[in-house]
Amino acid sequence: MRSMRRLVLMGSISVIVICGCNGNRQSATTDGALQQAEKMPEATKDPIELVVYYPFGDDSPDSFQKNYWQIVQKKYPNFHVKWVNTKTLTMNDLAATQTAVDIIFSNANHAAQLADFRYVSDMNELIQKYKFDLGRIDPTAIDIIKKASNGMLTALPIYINYNLMFYNKDLFDKFGVSYPVDGMTWDDTYSLAKKLTRYDNGIQYVGFSYHFLNGNMLWLNSYGQEEMDSKTKKVTFDSGRWPDIMRNFLRFFEIPGHEFLIGNASLNGFAKEQRIAMQITYSNRVIGNPDQVPPNWDIVSHPVYEDLKGVGSGIEPLYFYLSSVSKHKNEAFLAITALLEDEAQKMLAQRGFYPAVKIPDLKSAYSQVIGLKGKNVEAMFVNQFAQAVTMSQDVLAIRPSLSGAATNVMTGKKDVNTALREAAVEVNKKLQERIASGLSN
Template identity: 35%
Template sequence: MKNKLAMGWVIPMTAVLLASCGGNGGGSGKEGSGAPEGAVKPADQPVTLVVNNGVNSDDQERFMQDYGNAIRKKFPHVTLEYHPSAALKDRVTAQETIDIVYTSIGLTPSQLMEFGLQYDISELIKKNQYDLNRLEPSTVKMQQQLADGGLYGLPVHTTTLALYYNKDIFDKFGAPYPKDGMTWDELYELTKKVSRTEGGVMYRGFSMSFPHMMRLNQQSLPYLESKTNKVLYGSDNFKQMTENLTRFFRLPGNEGDADTAVLSKQVNLFIKDKTLAMLAHLTTSMREPAMREAFKTMNWDVVSLPYLKESPGLGPQSYPTFFYVSSTSKHKDAAFQVIAYLTSDEFQLEQSKKGIPSILKSPEVMKAYAQDDEYSAGKNRKGMIPEKYADPALYTKYSSAAEAGLLTALSRISQGQEDTNTALRVATETAEKAIKELQAK
């Protein structure tokens, strides 16, 4: 059944553009929000935009909370037809029209490009005099890498990695709490102090989200070479990065097992069993219903992800969610202008207050981060936004296919089933095969 949300197209689009677009790409528009006078105005008629989630399992209610209600308020004559991520492949196969797809940068290759839904919005940006200078620069660079200098979409929010921890476990073992600015070596030593079995209960010191640790790595290492798509897992830097992370799962009491690379299992150890002391996970994960419910009673806090000792102050990469105008859309102008509104100061400020990191450079918006978020009140919020993001690693349309073998390698290394060199060699072979299969389609 189609999920149609009655919205409209009654507000003059000039007002929208004044909230969302800037000058001519050189920042000549009105400060903070404005499109110049004379910006493009859409046809003043009702329009239905089909929106497909391509990033998570959010239902229609969550979509409305995060985006739909704001769009409805701004554009009373737009009707949004929402479809969850599980429906994306079937809709593409059935050749059904999609106007907007939204997904993370990490899933863009598999959820947009592999389906042929990408569309270069450069002309729409020019036509609407949208000011890209308002956006955090790395988000634009990511798109330019994917689109060979063009842009397929606009960022709407971002996330990154931080280190959550359970204070009760540290108190139980008399260990000091983690702190902002730690190095990975310091975290390694701290993990030893909270990895043990007591009273028949196994307490693990540290775990992580393997996919996000790889995608957002602080060394900005790509999976593939940009021009040839050569797999780069065999490089010395990649081996060092892998060893830095997997060594934690050789510590007594924190040994890896079949569940180590399964993020949902690690989250459950942290928030349900409460036997995991520290979890490196996305900063926006605290907005997930299960985490929020657990955090009501859990004695938790958060600090910045540890730094590499040779790069103090350098955090992980930014991990934006982009909204894309689909190549199949018959309403590309309307779709773009709705997406542009989601990058406006007005919308971004409200998102930031909720604890959703903004993609704008606006100091006012950044300062408002999590002000209205009751769940993180009294917590170390500054630890959730790095002093400096690492440069974005290259993504290509084959990145998702290449990643599967890498995650298998990390799991096998963590369980002691293979050494690093062997596992990464197998991952390279697996990735090369997957890329060739995609290229042959």
């Protein structure tokens, strides 16, 4: 059965228990983010528990409290957080056994699985009930979750991961190269990378690195190029924009002296070793985290394609899902939307997160982020987000093959056409097997 497919989640898992009062709170007026259609019953003093599934076991209780539930408690002081670390509880166990939780915190990668298990609820009824203004939320973030959840709105985004280009000013000064600027094309970026990739005094310097090269550069591509045609159930690897996307990045690896640096190798090369001149990564990974950048750094907008100016990368929102087995859906919804009020989103922005809603004075909020004083904050507002791509069960199943093809190309093992053609043959066969076994969605 499709609904019994296993959900795969890497890393340790945590559950948070939030204690509060029984019943719904009396209606309150907020800044347009949460307006109740009717007065809610008086809150009682009887305690309730809101259980939040939080799949980031490497995060600390203090960090979670500071970043999220401290904000919730500002509006609902009767909600208290109790951290319960349960490394043995996987997301598959959670959904397959219909474990009683109220809120699930994750990106959109698990939306299709959760929807297939019928473990999440469509929020539209509660949105209407409380007159929540959905128009305030970034439309791309809403489009992503709907595409992944069979058209349902099963979650609301709390913040957005968005790619920017960070650079080491000292390396540009060292080699007498002009700093990058906002609005640069990939051709401009390539020209700078060639000038900065060099061997000097026993050190190999690399002009450009993409932190999540064989991941984000694919499914967060600027063209919104889908990985699969949902109608024909065939991949698009060897057609559409994929060959062009691959060749765009391949040329960087063909620069003499360039190295295949991704993941931690990219982060270390940029921040600790200080031998990478430009690096693309999520804004919130770096902003407010001085150990993730060299001492003398700045930012510019994500490079754009010549035929698609003004469009940066795609986005990866982080969502709070509403569980279908929750016994406190109203309270859970109120807790989620408390994080989407203007003041709450400003607080998140001041901690380096990119807001999920359109809030006034966002640039002012960023000016208060530790480490952003004197930095090019304008870079965050130059490009529009790329079109959302679909994240169905089928798409998630074939992504490793596309990622593998990209790695083979960038490391010189295969040419672009061969890598994509072979990956397409392999994955189309896999998709037919999924259809035959009833796993395809």
